[in-house]
Amino acid sequence: MNIIELKGVSKRFAEKDALVDINLSIRPKEFVTLLGPSGCGKTTTLRIIGGFEQPTNGDVYFEGRRINHLPPYQRQLNTVFQKYALFPHLNVYENIAFGLNIKKAAQKDIAKKVAYMLQLVNLEGFEKRKIHSLSGGQQQRIAIARALVCEPKVLLLDEPLGALDLKLRKEMQLELKKMQQQLGITFIYVTHDQEEALTMSDRVVVMSDGEIQQIGTPEDIYNEPVNQFVADFIGEGNILKGIMLEDYRVKFEEQIFPCIDKGFGNNEAVEVLVRPEDIQIVDPERGMLRGIVESVVFKGVHYEIMVRDESGTHWMIHSIHMAKNGEAVGLKILPDAIHIMKKAV
Numbered sequence: 001m002n003i004i005e006l007k008g009v010s011k012r013f014a015e016k017d018a019l020v021d022i023n024l025s026i027r028p029k030e031f032v033t034l035l036g037p038s039g040c041g042k043t044t045t046l047r048i049i050g051g052f053e054q055p056t057n058g059d060v061y062f063e064g065r066r067i068n069h070l071p072p073y074q075r076q077l078n079t080v081f082q083k084y085a086l087f088p089h090l091n092v093y094e095n096i097a098f099g100l101n102i103k104k105a106a107q108k109d110i111a112k113k114v115a116y117m118l119q120l121v122n123l124e125g126f127e128k129r130k131i132h133s134l135s136g137g138q139q140q141r142i143a144i145a146r147a148l149v150c151e152p153k154v155l156l157l158d159e160p161l162g163a164l165d166l167k168l169r170k171e172m173q174l175e176l177k178k179m180q181q182q183l184g185i186t187f188i189y190v191t192h193d194q195e196e197a198l199t200m201s202d203r204v205v206v207m208s209d210g211e212i213q214q215i216g217t218p219e220d221i222y223n224e225p226v227n228q229f230v231a232d233f234i235g236e237g238n239i240l241k242g243i244m245l246e247d248y249r250v251k252f253e254e255q256i257f258p259c260i261d262k263g264f265g266n267n268e269a270v271e272v273l274v275r276p277e278d279i280q281i282v283d284p285e286r287g288m289l290r291g292i293v294e295s296v297v298f299k300g301v302h303y304e305i306m307v308r309d310e311s312g313t314h315w316m317i318h319s320i321h322m323a324k325n326g327e328a329v330g331l332k333i334l335p336d337a338i339h340i341m342k343k344a345v
């Protein structure tokens with residue numbers, strides 16, 4: 001059974017449709033990320049699941065039971081926000097123990113659970129520390145411990161690493177993922193950072209303008225984006241106009257390419273995505289396309305090479321081999337490097 005389900009959820013704020021017909025099913029123990037640009041409706045979706053906001057239309061289900069009317073504290077979930085929202089006048093122990101004290105748990109059990117949580121977030125021995133004496137990363141760990149100590153079935157996380165620097169963010173991404181697997185809790189995570197979404201999630205929900213564009217595994221949305229928005233948002237890509245001649249054959253740049261896609265209409269106008277790392281630079285006579293190298297930039301793990309082909313199209317290529325400015329080259333694009341997408345209407 002799904003742990004959370006949204007059915008036909010929409011949300012209107014005054015004149016603005018923040019969400020339009022959102023349908024989403026989340027399975028127990030899944031790590032699901034809502035991903036999209038600022039203002040696309042991620043936080044509103046999370047707040048509706050949390051019970052902080054009511055949908056204008058549609059229903060929210062928790063383990064098959066409709067919970068639209070339940071206030072946040074009666075839902076078996078908890079939330080971690082970007083701003084840690086810890087109590088500054090309480091120490092670390094008291095902050096984590098807060099929810100258990102409200103539930104009037106026995107002090108002995110509380111001590112045991114707080115110790116376990118501190119171990120989980122790698123802050124053993126921090127019990128007596130004052131909140132203001134902690135770094136941003138440490139404060140966020142405490143906020144996570146505090147949200148988890150009451151053992152919610154679902155944890156909602158709204159850009160929880162947004163305030164941290166890049167290195168700490170990367171570390172915390174891995175830690176959060178490990179914690180989620182260890183505890184077996186469903187995580188619903190909001191971010192606008194595509195790399196973060198791809199790294200952590202079992203499934204990613206790509207949103208734009210209040211609508212879901214695609215739901216899939218990180219591999220699905222990277223390799224098989226359903227439209228240009230998803231392709232553009234997830235990683236870099238060369239996107240071209242093409243004609244799907246028939247199953248497994250597509251024409252672009254005045255050439256016919258074998259591909260692995262099917263199910264489009266014969267001669268249907270489509271968009272073609274080729275990721276920069278999937279193009280090989282070869283000798284001009286061995287290439288399916290020919291062009292001239294216009295720029296080469298070293299990016300650390302690869303070179304980013306721009307090539308202008310014979311019809312004037314610019315291609316971005318990531319290669320571990322260097323090329324020279326002005327050099328004539330061929331571009332080799334194999335069938336599984338070509339991803340066909342429906343044309344936006």
Ligand SMILES: Nc1ncnc2c1ncn2[C@@H]1O[C@H](COP(=O)(O)OP(=O)(O)OP(=O)(O)O)[C@@H](O)[C@H]1O
Nearest residue numbers: 013016018036037038039040041042043044045192
């Ligand atoms: N309380 C509100 N009143 C009016 N409009 C709102 C309210 N909350 C959100 N909105 C609008 O709804 C839309 C979706 O907002 P939401 O915060 O869900 O987006 P988001 O994807 O989480 O963006 P961000 O990454 O910037 O937080 C935005 O246009 C926002 O301005």
